[in-house]
Amino acid sequence: SQKIEQNSEALNIQEGKTATLTCNYTNYSPAYLQWYRQDPGRGPVFLLLIRENEKEKRKERLKVTFDTTLKQSLFHITASQPADSATYLCALGRGGGSYIPTFGRGTSLIVHP
Amino acid sequence: GAVVSQHPSWVICKSGTSVKIECRSLDFQATTMFWYRQFPKQSLMLMATSNEGSKATYEQGVEKDKFLINHASLTLSTLTVTSAHPEDSSFYICSAKKRGGVETQYFGPGTRLLVL
Numbered sequence: 211s212q213k214i215e216q217n218s219e220a221l222n223i224q225e226g227k228t229a230t231l232t233c234n235y236t237n238y239s240p241a242y243l244q245w246y247r248q249d250p251g252r253g254p255v256f257l258l259l260i261r262e263n264e265k266e267k268r269k270e271r272l273k274v275t276f277d278t279t280l281k282q283s284l285f286h287i288t289a290s291q292p293a294d295s296a297t298y299l300c301a302l303g304r305g306g307g308s309y310i311p312t313f314g315r316g317t318s319l320i321v322h323p
Numbered sequence: 324g325a326v327v328s329q330h331p332s333w334v335i336c337k338s339g340t341s342v343k344i345e346c347r348s349l350d351f352q353a354t355t356m357f358w359y360r361q362f363p364k365q366s367l368m369l370m371a372t373s374n375e376g377s378k379a380t381y382e383q384g385v386e387k388d389k390f391l392i393n394h395a396s397l398t399l400s401t402l403t404v405t406s407a408h409p410e411d412s413s414f415y416i417c418s419a420k421k422r423g424g425v426e427t428q429y430f431g432p433g434t435r436l437l438v439l
Binding site: 214218236242244246251252253254255256259303310311313314315316 | 329431
Protein backbone atom coordinates (compact mmCIF):
# COMPACT_ATOMS: atom_id res chain seq x y z
CA SER A 211 0.00 0.00 0.00
CA GLN A 212 1.05 3.61 -0.47
CA LYS A 213 3.03 5.02 2.37
CA ILE A 214 4.38 8.48 3.13
CA GLU A 215 6.85 8.70 5.97
CA GLN A 216 7.86 11.79 7.85
CA ASN A 217 9.89 11.67 11.02
CA SER A 218 7.46 11.57 13.91
CA GLU A 219 10.05 12.87 16.34
CA ALA A 220 10.35 16.61 16.64
CA LEU A 221 13.42 18.25 15.16
CA ASN A 222 15.07 20.63 17.59
CA ILE A 223 17.65 23.05 16.22
CA GLN A 224 19.33 26.25 17.22
CA GLU A 225 18.39 29.57 15.69
CA GLY A 226 20.48 30.40 12.65
CA LYS A 227 21.13 26.79 11.70
CA THR A 228 19.67 25.01 8.68
CA ALA A 229 16.73 22.73 9.38
CA THR A 230 16.35 19.68 7.14
CA LEU A 231 13.15 17.67 7.10
CA THR A 232 12.67 14.41 5.24
CA CYS A 233 9.72 12.93 3.37
CA ASN A 234 10.05 9.36 2.12
CA TYR A 235 7.46 7.44 0.18
CA THR A 236 6.87 3.91 -1.04
CA ASN A 237 4.51 2.29 -3.53
CA TYR A 238 3.81 5.66 -5.10
CA SER A 239 4.73 7.41 -8.33
CA PRO A 240 3.96 11.06 -7.65
CA ALA A 241 3.83 13.61 -10.40
CA TYR A 242 4.45 16.34 -7.86
CA LEU A 243 5.21 16.88 -4.21
CA GLN A 244 4.14 19.75 -1.98
CA TRP A 245 5.25 21.06 1.38
CA TYR A 246 2.90 22.78 3.77
CA ARG A 247 3.34 24.47 7.14
CA GLN A 248 0.78 23.89 9.88
CA ASP A 249 0.65 25.79 13.14
CA PRO A 250 -1.20 24.30 16.16
CA GLY A 251 -4.95 24.55 15.77
CA ARG A 252 -4.68 26.02 12.28
CA GLY A 253 -5.08 24.80 8.73
CA PRO A 254 -2.01 24.05 6.57
CA VAL A 255 -0.41 26.80 4.54
CA PHE A 256 1.06 25.97 1.14
CA LEU A 257 4.81 26.60 0.83
CA LEU A 258 6.30 24.94 -2.23
CA LEU A 259 5.48 22.54 -5.04
CA ILE A 260 8.07 20.53 -6.95
CA ARG A 261 7.34 18.34 -9.94
CA GLU A 262 8.79 14.94 -10.74
CA ASN A 263 11.05 16.34 -13.47
CA GLU A 264 12.51 18.97 -11.13
CA LYS A 265 15.45 18.27 -8.85
CA GLU A 266 15.36 21.36 -6.70
CA LYS A 267 13.24 24.40 -6.02
CA ARG A 268 13.91 27.47 -3.89
CA LYS A 269 11.83 30.19 -2.35
CA GLU A 270 13.54 32.72 -0.12
CA ARG A 271 15.02 30.70 2.79
CA LEU A 272 13.30 27.49 1.70
CA LYS A 273 14.75 24.80 -0.53
CA VAL A 274 13.12 21.56 -1.61
CA THR A 275 14.77 18.64 -3.38
CA PHE A 276 13.00 15.75 -5.02
CA ASP A 277 14.76 12.47 -5.79
CA THR A 278 12.40 10.06 -7.53
CA THR A 279 15.05 7.33 -7.51
CA LEU A 280 15.46 7.46 -3.75
CA LYS A 281 11.74 8.24 -3.40
CA GLN A 282 12.59 11.09 -1.11
CA SER A 283 12.16 14.81 -0.73
CA LEU A 284 14.23 17.01 1.55
CA PHE A 285 12.93 20.33 2.85
CA HIS A 286 15.51 22.84 4.05
CA ILE A 287 15.04 26.08 5.98
CA THR A 288 18.23 28.11 6.07
CA ALA A 289 19.01 30.67 8.78
CA SER A 290 16.15 29.26 10.82
CA GLN A 291 14.24 31.48 13.23
CA PRO A 292 12.01 30.69 16.23
CA ALA A 293 9.08 31.84 14.09
CA ASP A 294 9.77 28.88 11.79
CA SER A 295 8.68 26.53 14.60
CA ALA A 296 5.67 24.59 13.30
CA THR A 297 4.70 21.23 11.84
CA TYR A 298 5.69 20.70 8.22
CA LEU A 299 3.64 18.37 6.05
CA CYS A 300 4.58 16.83 2.76
CA ALA A 301 1.91 15.84 0.29
CA LEU A 302 2.19 13.77 -2.86
CA GLY A 303 -0.03 14.02 -5.90
CA ARG A 304 -0.41 11.94 -9.02
CA GLY A 305 -1.30 14.76 -11.37
CA GLY A 306 -3.04 13.99 -14.67
CA GLY A 307 -6.21 15.65 -13.47
CA SER A 308 -6.10 13.88 -10.11
CA TYR A 309 -5.31 16.90 -8.02
CA ILE A 310 -6.01 15.40 -4.62
CA PRO A 311 -2.70 14.87 -2.82
CA THR A 312 -2.05 12.42 -0.03
CA PHE A 313 -0.59 13.95 3.11
CA GLY A 314 2.07 12.69 5.46
CA ARG A 315 1.72 13.07 9.24
CA GLY A 316 4.16 15.92 9.38
CA THR A 317 7.29 16.64 11.37
CA SER A 318 7.39 19.17 14.15
CA LEU A 319 10.23 21.68 13.96
CA ILE A 320 11.30 23.59 17.06
CA VAL A 321 13.81 26.38 16.62
CA HIS A 322 15.42 27.46 19.87
CA PRO A 323 16.60 31.07 20.32
CA GLY B 324 -4.46 36.38 -2.35
CA ALA B 325 -6.32 33.17 -1.76
CA VAL B 326 -8.13 33.30 1.54
CA VAL B 327 -10.41 30.59 2.84
CA SER B 328 -12.46 31.09 5.98
CA GLN B 329 -14.29 28.62 8.16
CA HIS B 330 -17.07 29.20 10.64
CA PRO B 331 -17.29 28.46 13.46
CA SER B 332 -13.67 28.10 14.57
CA TRP B 333 -14.76 25.84 17.40
CA VAL B 334 -17.97 24.29 18.57
CA ILE B 335 -19.07 22.22 21.55
CA CYS B 336 -22.31 20.31 21.26
CA LYS B 337 -24.27 17.58 22.95
CA SER B 338 -24.36 14.07 21.59
CA GLY B 339 -27.18 13.60 19.10
CA THR B 340 -27.26 17.15 17.79
CA SER B 341 -26.24 18.28 14.31
CA VAL B 342 -23.48 20.75 13.60
CA LYS B 343 -22.98 22.79 10.44
CA ILE B 344 -19.56 24.09 9.42
CA GLU B 345 -19.19 26.68 6.68
CA CYS B 346 -16.23 27.05 4.34
CA ARG B 347 -15.92 30.17 2.20
CA SER B 348 -13.39 31.27 -0.40
CA LEU B 349 -13.22 35.01 0.19
CA ASP B 350 -11.35 36.35 -2.82
CA PHE B 351 -11.58 33.68 -5.49
CA GLN B 352 -14.00 31.25 -7.06
CA ALA B 353 -13.54 27.70 -5.87
CA THR B 354 -14.77 25.14 -8.33
CA THR B 355 -13.74 22.36 -5.98
CA MET B 356 -13.65 22.24 -2.23
CA PHE B 357 -12.32 19.50 -0.02
CA TRP B 358 -13.18 18.46 3.51
CA TYR B 359 -10.57 16.87 5.77
CA ARG B 360 -10.52 15.55 9.29
CA GLN B 361 -7.40 15.56 11.41
CA PHE B 362 -6.86 13.78 14.72
CA PRO B 363 -4.02 14.89 17.04
CA LYS B 364 -0.59 14.16 15.60
CA GLN B 365 -2.17 12.45 12.62
CA SER B 366 -2.19 13.31 8.94
CA LEU B 367 -5.01 15.05 7.15
CA MET B 368 -7.62 12.50 6.12
CA LEU B 369 -9.68 13.46 3.11
CA MET B 370 -13.38 12.96 3.77
CA ALA B 371 -14.96 14.21 0.58
CA THR B 372 -14.55 16.33 -2.52
CA SER B 373 -17.31 18.68 -3.55
CA ASN B 374 -17.80 20.41 -6.86
CA GLU B 375 -20.09 23.36 -7.20
CA GLY B 376 -23.57 22.32 -8.17
CA SER B 377 -23.01 18.59 -7.97
CA LYS B 378 -23.03 15.87 -5.36
CA ALA B 379 -19.98 15.37 -3.23
CA THR B 380 -17.66 12.43 -3.76
CA TYR B 381 -16.96 10.68 -0.48
CA GLU B 382 -13.84 8.73 0.41
CA GLN B 383 -14.15 5.09 1.33
CA GLY B 384 -15.36 4.62 4.88
CA VAL B 385 -16.94 8.06 5.19
CA GLU B 386 -20.70 7.91 5.73
CA LYS B 387 -22.39 10.35 3.39
CA ASP B 388 -25.59 10.33 5.41
CA LYS B 389 -23.68 11.35 8.50
CA PHE B 390 -21.47 13.97 6.92
CA LEU B 391 -23.70 16.00 4.61
CA ILE B 392 -21.87 18.25 2.19
CA ASN B 393 -23.43 21.03 0.16
CA HIS B 394 -21.56 23.17 -2.36
CA ALA B 395 -24.24 25.60 -3.41
CA SER B 396 -22.06 28.33 -4.87
CA LEU B 397 -18.55 28.93 -6.12
CA THR B 398 -17.57 30.44 -2.79
CA LEU B 399 -19.39 28.37 -0.20
CA SER B 400 -19.42 24.75 0.91
CA THR B 401 -20.98 23.41 4.10
CA LEU B 402 -20.35 20.26 6.09
CA THR B 403 -23.10 19.10 8.44
CA VAL B 404 -22.24 16.47 11.01
CA THR B 405 -25.59 14.87 11.72
CA SER B 406 -26.42 13.23 15.04
CA ALA B 407 -22.94 13.89 16.30
CA HIS B 408 -21.31 11.49 18.75
CA PRO B 409 -18.17 11.85 20.87
CA GLU B 410 -16.15 9.88 18.32
CA ASP B 411 -16.89 12.62 15.78
CA SER B 412 -14.87 15.04 17.89
CA SER B 413 -12.01 16.16 15.71
CA PHE B 414 -10.44 19.04 13.80
CA TYR B 415 -12.27 19.61 10.51
CA ILE B 416 -10.48 21.53 7.79
CA CYS B 417 -11.71 22.59 4.40
CA SER B 418 -9.65 23.59 1.40
CA ALA B 419 -10.45 25.09 -1.97
CA LYS B 420 -8.97 24.92 -5.42
CA LYS B 421 -9.11 27.92 -7.71
CA ARG B 422 -10.97 27.79 -10.97
CA GLY B 423 -8.35 26.97 -13.59
CA GLY B 424 -5.75 26.62 -10.89
CA VAL B 425 -3.15 23.94 -10.74
CA GLU B 426 -2.53 21.56 -7.90
CA THR B 427 -2.42 24.02 -5.02
CA GLN B 428 -5.11 23.87 -2.37
CA TYR B 429 -5.84 26.77 -0.06
CA PHE B 430 -6.83 25.68 3.40
CA GLY B 431 -9.20 27.21 5.88
CA PRO B 432 -8.19 27.73 9.50
CA GLY B 433 -10.10 24.66 10.67
CA THR B 434 -13.00 23.99 13.02
CA ARG B 435 -12.52 22.21 16.32
CA LEU B 436 -15.55 20.07 17.14
CA LEU B 437 -16.08 18.63 20.60
CA VAL B 438 -19.09 16.40 21.13
CA LEU B 439 -19.98 15.76 24.75
